[in-house]
Amino acid sequence: MKKTLCSVVAALMLFVAIVPAQAAAMQEEEPSSTAIVFDVLFTRPLGIVATALGAAVFVIGLPFTIPTRSVGLAADKLIADPIRFTFKRPVGDLDDVNSGY
8 A cells, every 4th residue: 555655656756747848838829739648648547536636635624614604715726726727728738727717
């Protein structure tokens, strides 16, 4: 279990290092086929994982967010942002991953 968790964390760290480099490399209007393949095979599945993990953290954190009236903020950051990134962003478009698709 510990080995699996370390592998997942290492993969996510690698992903975080690769995405900005990939986004900087794509400066054209229309995404290249490489960008689309990278997005479909790596970025979207990791976005689905981020959405599931965010939902789990949101549920676990509900007892702490309800008294502070920050349920909406937590839901937006932990669930809505990953959903927008994964399902509403055009395929291959990694130029501005924080633009709030």
